[in-house]
Amino acid sequence: MKAWVSHPTPDPAVAVLEAAGLDVQVGGDPAGADGVLAHLIQTVDADFLDRVGPQLQVVANFAVGTNNIDIAACHARSVVVTNTPDVLTAAVAEHALALLLGAAKHVAEGDRMIRAGKWIGWSANQIQTVELRGKTLGIVGMGRTGRELARMAEVALGMNVISSRPLPLQDVLAQADVVSLHVPLKPETTHLIGAAELALMKPSAILLNIARGPVVDEAALAEALAARTIRAAALDVFENEPVVHPALLACENAVLSPHLGSATAETRSAMARLAAENVAAVLLGDGPKTPVSR
Numbered sequence: 001m002k003a004w005v006s007h008p009t010p011d012p013a014v015a016v017l018e019a020a021g022l023d024v025q026v027g028g029d030p031a032g033a034d035g036v037l038a039h040l041i042q043t044v045d046a047d048f049l050d051r052v053g054p055q056l057q058v059v060a061n062f063a064v065g066t067n068n069i070d071i072a073a074c075h076a077r078s079v080v081v082t083n084t085p086d087v088l089t090a091a092v093a094e095h096a097l098a099l100l101l102g103a104a105k106h107v108a109e110g111d112r113m114i115r116a117g118k119w120i121g122w123s124a125n126q127i128q129t130v131e132l133r134g135k136t137l138g139i140v141g142m143g144r145t146g147r148e149l150a151r152m153a154e155v156a157l158g159m160n161v162i163s164s165r166p167l168p169l170q171d172v173l174a175q176a177d178v179v180s181l182h183v184p185l186k187p188e189t190t191h192l193i194g195a196a197e198l199a200l201m202k203p204s205a206i207l208l209n210i211a212r213g214p215v216v217d218e219a220a221l222a223e224a225l226a227a228r229t230i231r232a233a234a235l236d237v238f239e240n241e242p243v244v245h246p247a248l249l250a251c252e253n254a255v256l257s258p259h260l261g262s263a264t265a266e267t268r269s270a271m272a273r274l275a276a277e278n279v280a281a282v283l284l285g286d287g288p289k290t291p292v293s294r
Contacts, residue, residue: 001283003276004033004052006042009062010265013037013272020280035279037062044069049077058282060275063262064088065212066292067185081292082278086144087270088262093148095261096180096210099234100137100153102255103206104130104178109252130177130206130231133158138176140164140192141183141211149180173200178208185212195220198229206232210261213238222247225254236261 003022005013017024022035030036030052038044040063049056049070058080061069066083074081102108106127113119113127120126137153139146142163153159164172169192173179179201183189193207194217201207207230209216218239224230226247234255238244241259248254262268278288 001034002032003035003037003279003283004030005037006030007039009037009039009275010268010272012269013276016273016276017280020284022280022283034058035283036060037275037279038069039063040065040068042068044074046070046073049073049079058082058279058288060278061292062271062275065184067212069292071292071294080282080288082275082282082288082290083292084271084274085290087274088267089144089148091264091267092145092210092261093152095236095257095263096145096149096182096208097152097156099208099210099236099255099257100132100178100180100206103208103232103234103253104132108255112252130204132178134160135177136160136162136175138162138164138172138179140169140172140179140181143182145210146180146182149182169197170200173197174202176205177202178206180208181211181215183211183215185214190214191217193217193221195223198224201230203229203231205230206234208234210236213241218245218248222251222254225251228253 001022003017003024005024005026008026014024033052034055034057036059038059038061044059056079059069059074060082062084064083064085066081069081071081106129110127137159139150139161142165150161154161162172162175192215198220221233222245225233232253236257237259244256278290282288
């Protein structure tokens with residue numbers, strides 16, 4: 001049996017697949033594959049499935065989110081879909097916390113100031129940062145990473161936490177000093193945060209997006225940042241990666257990170273192992289370890 005891996009993948013993905021007795025191909029033509037290990041930049045739709053062929057049994061996504069996969073099309077062809085939950089929770093939450101601190105403490109802006117020779121030395125007000133203790137963190141999407149970020153913010157920073165479960169989104173946006181997005185990308189969450197939602201936030205608020213880029217309307221966010229409708233934003237994901245809206249690039253109050261949420265060596269290795277184990281388990285008849293139902 002053949003396992004097709006869409007892109008070069010960290011160890012031990014190939015080793016796990018080969019140890020299961022599979023013929024492994026990385027990149028190239030997926031036709032004839034019995035199992036696919038797909039990165040989130042690989043679109044798995046009906047056309048792709050037809051190209052691979054009717055022998056395909058499993059698509060294992062090297063990610064938690066599955067917005068790159070037409071799950072209904074897979075299931076219609078009796079193709080199992082899996083993802084990599086849990087193993088990246090801590091890494092993504094840590095990165096969200098880093099983005100929060102970076103935005104609140106003006107880390108990137110201060111770095112640019114020094115490198116540009118604009119730092120005048122110690123000053124009482126050249127840059128004023130935000131003290132987070134006692135502030136309110138609003139979590140939109142209280143899943144694994146949302147819960148872990150909430151725990152970190154409460155324990156390490158002394159923040160108060162509210163969430164969109166059970167509060168309405170509008171209430172979270174109006175009350176929170178920091179709004180952190182952790183929702184999957186679906187039709188109903190595309191542009192979940194647009195001009196109207198940004199207008200509900202406090203002028204002193206910070207927006208974090210470590211979910212998926214299209215959850216935020218980047219053009220509307222750039223306008224809000226330029227007008228200081230909100231204080232700052234920190235983004236790890238973008239609408240049209242790797243392209244970033246040019247207006248966002250011009251915003252000093254935007255902290256931009258190149259989709260690094262799960263990019264620790266430990267986490268990427270664990271994701272690679274779990275994705276490969278899912279492929280091997282299905283092809284060997286043992287059933288998926290982490291199936292995706294919808």
